[in-house]
Amino acid sequence: MRNDSRLSRMLHVLLHMANHDGPMTSETIARMLGTNAVVVRRTMAGLRDAGYVRSEKGHGGGWVIAADLEMVSLLDVHRAVGGPRIFAIGSEHSNPDCAVEKAVNAAVEDALQHAEALLIARLGAVSLAELAQGFKVHCGQAD
Amino acid sequence: MRNDSRLSRMLHVLLHMANHDGPMTSETIARMLGTNAVVVRRTMAGLRDAGYVRSEKGHGGGWVIAADLEMVSLLDVHRAVGGPRIFAIGSEHSNPDCAVEKAVNAAVEDALQHAEALLIARLGAVSLAELAQGFKVHCGQAD
DNA sequence: AATCATGTAACATCATATGTATCGTGACAA
């Protein structure tokens, strides 16, 4: 499968929204990401449910930031978009009674869990505000 | 997609082969893994090309270990089965000129690379021989 | 009332590991 890019996409969007006055429509965001407005709504729904953004209908509507960027980490965004699946590799459990298989799976999963813990720690240590520091440049909104 | 379980499956097989006299057929291995002989041949082909196992045709043929288990790490097996794809998450590059996107992707990929480095280090630090220590028990070969 | 924008459902597309069927090839044995 293609890589799950929801985290990086939403970070991209959130930082643009932070530098943008007024609501941004799903259409505008979709052009920015090179995708479709429905995909944007679908993915942003997780951020909305988590309270990080708010959506407004009708004329002049769209998406606006609804949280303090200092208080939202990259990990928070990752979880809000519903991306619990980090690794593409894992174990199979065909014979739960097989000592060999249990030892192998324990070794592999131990390594995976440590790597996941490190990733979680690093994503959790960076806030959107920190990520936003260092540039104030907008990019073009066309694809 | 389902998790890629080629690494854990091959480790499972290799440790059984280490405790087994004579060649093991793909059919036998397939029953052990709860899968198909063709899947076994396909996956074992990587190990064969890397020199970790050897295959023999004809009566009494099958798969045998062809390397010192002390010299083969879990990382070696991972690479031999052609599993370079570790993460299910990643970045999208729609606007290579967008400073925001570049900053976001850099942050995400930095975290991923550190997690990958840790995983690689841990897999590389364990040999098949070490993994084989601690049990000499066979599991049943039926699914 | 018309328009804009989100919300949602339904279906298509794509990528990749896995499952399955089939045939070819080489090795061993009767």
Place this chain on the structure above:
DNA sequence: TTGTCACGATACATATGATGTTACATGATT
């Protein structure tokens, strides 16, 4: 020599999950 065994390889089917797309409903603004 011939039959059987086991691998080698190809082709195709299946399952899963993110993504792309179309269509329609709902609510807000003008």
